[in-house]
Amino acid sequence: MSDANKVILLVEDNPDDATLTLRAFKRSHIANPIIVARDGIEALDFMFARGAHSERAGAPLPTLIILDLKLPKLDGLGVLKAIRGDERTRLLPVVILTSSREEQDLIAGYSLGANSYVRKPVDFAEFLEAVRVLGIYWLMMNESPPERTAP
Template identity: 80%
Template structure:
């Protein structure tokens, strides 16, 4: 497996249409990274911390990038972000909020809680594909990640 293909992305998104659009956008953009999907905030934290149904992931590395929606069932995106930043294992994990929210308070809260980027979902498919392509290129190819924390 190539180094790029081993960089897993976690998409935290409950809307099946947005999941399908993101998958299509990645494919059209020739981004080969595996995309794991969590459909609510609790599942996202279970995936990241290898708990519950995702306990088998304990030996696998964290995703390279989390793409996080804000409006999620069970646990909203801001609460997920707060939990990630509170844990030393995920404190430095890049998190991009990708949301349809136009609320200024969501933007402010996202950055205050440690989001690395905040992107409003374009409604137009072509613009959405371009946004995902740019996100992928920047976060997976250009961005220099911090070293992985030592595991306990």
Template identity: 65%
Template sequence: MIEKTILLVEDNADDEVLTLRAFAKNNIKNQVVVARDGAEALDYLFAEGAYEGRDTNDLPQLVLLDLKLPKVDGLEVLRRIRADTRTELLPVVILTSSREEQDLVQGYRLGANSYVRKPVNFDDFLEAARQLGLYWLLLNEAPPRRSG
């Protein structure tokens, strides 16, 4: 089982590169699986489509979830994660540029563990990535993994 994988759900190529650069610069060496839309994220988590046959017990330690995604939006991805017993306890951090209060409220209502607005400035983004990695990958006590 691969430990401490991060699932980055991000459709913006620039934000994807920025996130990966920020992790590398902050010495966060975890494997990062990138899903570029909500449907791909769900396929990865539930071993469907292109990920059929993947071990569903091998869940990421953390999901970084954008909200404004093609195919299936981030809130629906979150809803489906929380609705399945295999993934209901999976830590999900919404990482978005959305400034809409309704997204924030609905994200927490659907069970997001955290809601972080993407900083525009690269140095601020680096610091946010460092803190996310430090907290969610090192300090946070993750829930036990369920098989199913």
């Protein structure tokens, strides 16, 4: 699968954090297409090719989902539960990238099947480095499950 087909779904409602994440990928020369969903419902609509994203039916699913926890409409744990609850999306790599310092969020994230849990560094340089390392590992080093398509 070429890099152009390895789509990243970034689920982030904070425009500043979304911009920082996109900038960090660009600075790290990670050129994969990145789709930004601003709430949990939009993320699931993209994943399952419904609503505004119904034209995606049959399109490849994202290679990586980067998921914030504190989201409007449906929180990140609800999104993760829906992803893990569907046979078509259950194996997709999901990295929680959050500012939450709550231990119960960490435990719930892993209990629901997150592949990784990363706290957003407050320092800009540390944030860039964290996103760079995430991208390199999950897109270049990790062996992904077989490609599936949106319903």
